[in-house]
Every structure is written in C-alpha cells, then in structure tokens.
Amino acid sequence: MTTKAEEKKSRFDPEPMPRRDFLGIAALGSMAAAFGLSILGMLKLPKAAVSASLAKKFNVALPDTLAEGEAFIPPGRNVAVFRDGEGVFAISTVCTHLGCIVKTSVNGFDCPCHGSGFTKDGTVRKGPAPKPLPWLKVSNNGGMITVDEDSKVKSGTKV
Amino acid sequence: MKAEGYSALHEFWINLRTIPNHVYRAMFRGGAPKTDRTRSSFIFGNVFLHLHSVRTHLWSLRWSTTMGLGIITTAAFLITLITGILLMFYYKPYPEVAYQSMKDIHFIVPTGRFMRNIHRWAANVMVIAVILHMARAFYTAAYRNPREFNWFIGWGLLVTTLGLSFTGYLLPWDQLAYWAITIGANIAQSPREITDAIGITEWFDIGGLQREILLGSDKVGEEALIRFYLLHVMILPLALVMLMAVHFWRIRKDGGLAKPNDADERVADEAKEFYPVFTDAPAKTYHLAAVVKGKTPAVGSGPEHTVPSMPHLFYAELGVLMLTTLICVGLAFISDAPLKELANPLVPENPAKAPWYFLGLQEIVSFSAFMGGIGIPMLCVIGLGLIPFLDREKEGTGEWFGGPGGWKLVKWSLVVGFVSSIAVEAFAIRFGWLREWFPDIPQLFITFINPGTVLTLIYAVFSIWAVRRYNSTRAGALALFTCFLCGFIVLTVIGTYFRGPNWDFYWSPSSWPGH
Numbered sequence: 309m310t311t312k313a314e315e316k317k318s319r320f321d322p323e324p325m326p327r328r329d330f331l332g333i334a335a336l337g338s339m340a341a342a343f344g345l346s347i348l349g350m351l352k353l354p355k356a357a358v359s360a361s362l363a364k365k366f367n368v369a370l371p372d373t374l375a376e377g378e379a380f381i382p383p384g385r386n387v388a389v390f391r392d393g394e395g396v397f398a399i400s401t402v403c404t405h406l407g408c409i410v411k412t413s414v415n416g417f418d419c420p421c422h423g424s425g426f427t428k429d430g431t432v433r434k435g436p437a438p439k440p441l442p443w444l445k446v447s448n449n450g451g452m453i454t455v456d457e458d459s460k461v462k463s464g465t466k467v
Numbered sequence: 468m469k470a471e472g473y474s475a476l477h478e479f480w481i482n483l484r485t486i487p488n489h490v491y492r493a494m495f496r497g498g499a500p501k502t503d504r505t506r507s508s509f510i511f512g513n514v515f516l517h518l519h520s521v522r523t524h525l526w527s528l529r530w531s532t533t534m535g536l537g538i539i540t541t542a543a544f545l546i547t548l549i550t551g552i553l554l555m556f557y558y559k560p561y562p563e564v565a566y567q568s569m570k571d572i573h574f575i576v577p578t579g580r581f582m583r584n585i586h587r588w589a590a591n592v593m594v595i596a597v598i599l600h601m602a603r604a605f606y607t608a609a610y611r612n613p614r615e616f617n618w619f620i621g622w623g624l625l626v627t628t629l630g631l632s633f634t635g636y637l638l639p640w641d642q643l644a645y646w647a648i649t650i651g652a653n654i655a656q657s658p659r660e661i662t663d664a665i666g667i668t669e670w671f672d673i674g675g676l677q678r679e680i681l682l683g684s685d686k687v688g689e690e691a692l693i694r695f696y697l698l699h700v701m702i703l704p705l706a707l708v709m710l711m712a713v714h715f716w717r718i719r720k721d722g723g724l725a726k727p728n729d730a731d732e733r734v735a736d737e738a739k740e741f742y743p744v745f746t747d748a749p750a751k752t753y754h755l756a757a758v759v760k761g762k763t764p765a766v767g768s769g770p771e772h773t774v775p776s777m778p779h780l781f782y783a784e785l786g787v788l789m790l791t792t793l794i795c796v797g798l799a800f801i802s803d804a805p806l807k808e809l810a811n812p813l814v815p816e817n818p819a820k821a822p823w824y825f826l827g828l829q830e831i832v833s834f835s836a837f838m839g840g841i842g843i844p845m846l847c848v849i850g851l852g853l854i855p856f857l858d859r860e861k862e863g864t865g866e867w868f869g870g871p872g873g874w875k876l877v878k879w880s881l882v883v884g885f886v887s888s889i890a891v892e893a894f895a896i897r898f899g900w901l902r903e904w905f906p907d908i909p910q911l912f913i914t915f916i917n918p919g920t921v922l923t924l925i926y927a928v929f930s931i932w933a934v935r936r937y938n939s940t941r942a943g944a945l946a947l948f949t950c951f952l953c954g955f956i957v958l959t960v961i962g963t964y965f966r967g968p969n970w971d972f973y974w975s976p977s978s979w980p981g982h
Contacts, residue, residue, distance in 0.1 A: 354694075355676075359684040384813065405836055407653040408646065408815040420817035421650060422833035423970040434903055436834055438660045438910045 364457040367449060370396070377428065379412040387444060387455055388412060395466030398446045398455045399430050404439040417441060429463055506777040518715040520723060522773035523780045525734035527724040531867070532607075535787040536600035540628075542791035543593035544707065550586035551700065554579075558638065560696035562689050565640040566809045573806055584799035590632055592795055594824050597628045605854065605948055606877070608864045608941065609725035615855035617717040620710055622852045627707045629824070634699040636822055637692060645810035646819035648695070649687050652678050654832060654840030661837055664911045686812065727865040731772045738772040817968045826962030827955050830892075831919035833970050834900060839919050846923065847951060854948075858940040870941035876933060880946045884953025887925045891918045892961055896972045926950035 368382045368389055379388035381401070386409055389398045401410050401417065408421035416433060417426040424435030431440045445459040446467050453467075473481070482489075491499075497508030507521040526532060557576055559568045572579035601621065604610055610618035637648040658674035668675075683690030718724065727733070807816070821829050831839030863869020868877050895918045901908050926947055934943035967973040968980060 354680050354683065356683065356690075359679070360688070360690060361685055386813065405653075406650045406657075406832065408649065408819060409813060418969060420815050420969050421646070421819045422829075432902070433906070434899075436832070436836060436913070438836065438914070439663060 365454060366457075367452040367454050369452055382455070385455075385457075387457065388417075389446070389453065389455065392466070396446055396448075396453055397466045398444040398453075400442045400444055400457070402441075403437060404432075404441060405435070405437040410441070431463075500777060503775050506775055510777055516777075518712075518719065519776045519780060520719050521776055522770050523776045524723055524726065524730070524773050525737050526726045526730040526772070526865075528774070528779060528783060529734075532724060533603060534599075535783070535790075536596050536603050538784050538787040539791050540593055540596040540600055541711070542788040543589045543596055543795065544711075545788075546589035546792060546795050547586055547593065548704070550582045550589065551704075553582050554586060555700060560638070560692050562640055562692055563809065565638065565692060569639045569641070569806055580803065581799055584802070584804050585795050587804040588798040588802075589791075589795040590635065591823075592791065593628060594632055597625050598824075601625060601851075602948075602952065605944075606868055607725060607866060608869045610855040611725070611861070611864050612855075612859065614717075614721045614725060617714060617721055618855045619852060620714045620717065622848075624707065624710050624714060625851075626848065627703055627710060631699060631703045631707065632822055632824070634695045634703065637687070637695045638699065639806055640692065640810050641805075641807040642810055642816045643805060643807045643820075645687060645812065646816045647821045648691065649815075650819060650821060650829070650832075651825075652682050652687060652691070654828075654836060655681050657836035657840050659837075660835070660910065660914055664909070664914065725865040727863075727869070730865065734772050741774050818966060818970060820962070820966075823959065823963050826966075827958035830958040830962040830966070831917070834895070834917035834919060835914045838914055838917060843919050843923055850947075854944060858944045860939060860941045862939075863941065868945070870945065871937040871939035872933060872942040872945055876937070876942055876945050877949050880929070880933075880949035881953060883929050883946075884926070884950035885957060887950075888922060888954045888957035891922050891925075892957065894918075922954055926954065 362384075366382065366385065368380070370380055370389060370391055374380050374391055376392045377390065379390060381388055386401045387398050388401050389396065399417075401412075402408075403410050403419040403421065403424055405419065405422055405424050408419050410417040410419045410424070410426065415425060416428040417430070419425070419435065419437070422436055424437035425433040426437070426441050427433050429440075430443065432438075440463065442460040443463045443465060445456040445461050445465075447454045447456075448467060495505075495509060496512060498505045500506040500509035510516045510519060510521050554572060557568055557572050557579065559565055569583075572583055574580070604618065604621065633651060637644045656674040656678035658677070659668055659672065660674075662668040662671060662674065679685070681691070681694070682688075683694050820826060828839060828844060831843060833839070835842075860870060862871065863873070868874040900917060901913050929950060930943045930947040933946035934940060936942070964976070965972055965974070967976065967978075973979055
C-alpha cells in the first residue's frame, strides 16, 4: 500500500496502515479471540446440565394416628406434612436464611443455626430469615400423598 | 579425549573416584560458600536463594521491623504442604468413605492423628500470621510507592489462604464440616435476598448460580466434596505458590523492606561492627544496565548499613521456621483436631459453627445473610486492596503507626472500634432488632439496616472525622483499618464464645442447654 508523494493530501490525514502491521494485528486479534472463546467454552464445564440428587417428587403414607397440627417428617426428606380438618399440606423445613433444617416446636418452626423462627404456617416470626418457609404442592394419589419439592404453592393451599 | 600420559581406562578410574568432588564443584560454581564473596555468588547462582538480595539492610533485620510474620506464614504453609501431602496417602474424597478414611487416619495410620493435628494447627497459625502480617504492613505504611503492587499480591495471598482453610473444612465429612459448608454455600446464594426483594430472581439469579457452581449440585454432596478437594489440594495451593513467588521477588525488586528515610542513621552504630564492601552508591543497577531504561528502587542507594544475607538473614529465617514448627508441633501434642459424627443432611449441628475466623462473619450473617456474608465482606476486601491507591502520602513510611495522627490516633480508634462494636452487639442481643419490633417490616430494611451496616457506618463516620481532623488520607486509613480490626475481633469472640444453640446468647458454653 504505497502512496506516491503527490497523492498525499494533508499531513492531518491518517497514513495508511502498512500491510505487515495489519496482518500482525489481525493474527494477534484472532489468537486472542480463539483463546477467549475456548476459555468461555471451558467455563461451561463446571455447571452440569442435570444435577445429581434424589427425585423431588415422592409418595407418603400418612399414619392414621397423625393428630391435627402434628408434623409428619417423611424419612430422608426435609419436608413436614400436616393434616387438619381442611386437608393435607406440606411445608419445606429448609430455612430460607442459610439452609439449615428447622425443627417443629410449639411456636411453629425454629432454626438451630441463626435463630430464625417461623409460625405454624411458615411466616417469619423472628430472626434473619428473609422469606417465609415455602408450601409445597401435594396431591392425592389413591390413599398416598404425593409431595413435589420442586413446585411451591401459595401458603394456605390444602388438599 | 584422554589426558596425556594416562590410558583412557586409567582416566576413567580417576573420573570415577573424583565424582563426589566434581559434583560438589559443579554445584558450587564459585567455590564453597565460605567467604562473603563466595556466599554472594552462591545466593545469586541459586534459583531458590536468589529471591533474597545478596546483602540485607540492618533495618530489615530488626525484630521490630517485621516481627518475622511473613516468614511465619511461609513456614506454616510449608508445614501444611508437607503434612497435607502425607494425609493424601490415605484420604478418599467421597461422602461417608471420606469420613471412614478420616477415622483411619485418626485411629489406625501410624502418626496419622499427629500429622492431621499438625496440619490443622499450622493452617490456623497461617491464618493468624497472614492477618497479622497484613496489619504489620499496614501500620508501618509499607504499602506505599513503590510497593503498591506487592500489597495487591499480598491481598491475593490473604484471600487464597482463607479459601484454602474454608475448602479444607469440608473434607472430614463430619457434622461440623457438612453444616459449616451448607451455611457457606448458602451465603454464596444470598444475593437472592436482594433479587427476591426487588422481584428479579426469575431472570437474574446470580446467587443461585454461585451456589450451583460451588456445589455442583443443589445440595452439599459428592459433587461438592470432589470440588472442594480439587480446590484444596490443587488449584488453590498452585495459586498460592505462584503468588508467593511473585510476592517474594517483588520485595527485592521494590528495594527491600520499607524503611524510614533516616534508617541509615538509626542503624549507624550497629553498622560499625561490619566490614564495608564498597562505598560508592551505584548510579545504575548492577545488571541489565545497558538494556533497560529507567531506574529501579535500588538505584542511588549504596550498600552501606547492609550485611551479607548469608548468614545474617538466613539464620533469622531458619530461626523463625524452627519456632513456627515448634509451635505447630507443640499445639498438635496438646490438642486433637475435632472429628464429630458422620455428616447427616437431615439434622443440623446445633450450633453449627464455621471455622473460628469466619465466626465474626457468621455473627453479622445472623442479622442479614446478604449484607453480613457478601455486602460487608466485599466492601472490606475491595477497600483493603485499594488502600495503597487511596493513601499516597509520604510521611511515616517504614515507621510503626507512621503518618499524621500516629499512635495517638490508633489508640483512639481502638477505643472507638471496641466500644462501638461491643455497644451495638450488646444492644442487638438485649433488645433484638427491627423484626422483633415491627414484624411486618419489608426485608430490604433489614438487609440494609442491621448491626453490621450500622457498625460500618460508625467506622466510616469516625474515619471521615480523622481525615478532616489531621487533614490526611493516612489518618483516615489508620482509623478505618483499626476500627475494622476491632470489629473483626469483637464479632469473632462473640461468635466463638458467646453464641450457643439456636445462636442464642450465653455467657459461657457451660450454660448451654442440653440437646
């Protein structure tokens, strides 16, 4: 890209970039882009498409002796299932603060880790918890109760 | 090619006999390190030793300059490295199996329990030493030009050290480990507190993403364990070693340790005992002088008031290394590292406590997960990193509590820091906080107005006062750093000794209710 002296317009006009510089910058740029894209690709690896965990939907057989207001904790699950005159409902026992497991008490639920307290319907009573305990979807499944830990429902929804 | 007068076979025999002598001479090219001169060539001819300069200023060798804290940290790291590698012979990073292998290390492996104790104590010593080392560098104003970048590297080392401790905490897979990491991972998720409050979690769930990347699943399980293991034994140690190499090398390149301007006069008496090498200050650095433009910090300062690093500095370093080893081994004899019951994802430990240096955080987390766990810590970490760029004054470099205000200001900052931290905590413990008074208060109020943010505000106001009173950014830095240090100590002590089951306040663990 040589320019003849008489063709030069003004010293304020930008000089054309020499071919070698252009090719060098293009090579560097494409290398940087290749590195950048491969790093972006690698960053996808730590987040699996499916995470290994127990099935979130499970069946429970409530004991006939379960009294009103008494919690039934299905073995191995962080859920409390209740039955009263209006129906059956399930409340998650994972504290909304930092994920400890709350215990049922006379006041409702209490968290052992940072002292959050919830009423019997899961509303925050005291402590740092930012949200009420979620109510989980339950359905009747021929004598069994199906609880779905993945679907939350409005509190007060009983089946 | 054979030498004259000998047969090749005879020469081979001579070569064979002189192997030890020859290897020795090949190693010490300049001769055995027996004189100052050969010791110097020994230091700069050795890849490990040449991180030291050949001569060390007498000021740097004074106990009061560094208190050996950097070397204590390094020594503690070396101890954790060696004991950690030994523990890896038996440890298996898989849930339940991990716990069984910890039990094996504890009860079956010869010296296993002892090695684990040393590993744990050295890790604790390292955390304490790295914090004190940072405080030393801050209070002697050693972070200033030309050492800003090295402060930055040191900041990276602090974060990496805490990361190493945190990842190591999960590996025993006992109740203590499981619930501490559950809480930690949920702190990573706590930006949801904000995104929930303004209703954008559905589209922008940075908290949930952080937690998922950390755990590799929606729960602390096998994926989380292998991730923490990988971080603990590979990624973070490699990062730490690289940062350490840069950190040490930069000390030399930045002209040795920070010294006051009149350091030469102040060590003049000691310097008389040593033989001077040469007295003309070099106008250029010794090497690369023809290639590199510009000056390094060493230019213009002669070797007066310096002594050979070998043996003076090396003896000091080895002494500190031995002392650190003694402390770690001694503590390992006295106290066993804890191993509780096997992790149970259904029943939390009560109280579930993180490692002690995170209990200050856990204390403010018990008011707001986001502010306590992410907001305020990020503020501290970013603030710490930026110190050298915010305070660029010259006065007081290399002096303890140097700069406007000095020890008097630090003393008052200690009073303000301790009194305000204890007062705010006492108030919150005695009278509760916003939700106890106004049960229906929106979450954003609690996130932004809680004991943690109130304390931060008090510290900030006091520091602004200090800046104006002394008309100096250094005075503000002194006040702020001291206040945060006090807050860290007060909150850590409360979290460690005065919090029991349900994170309730107890005067002593002996008054905890049985559970």
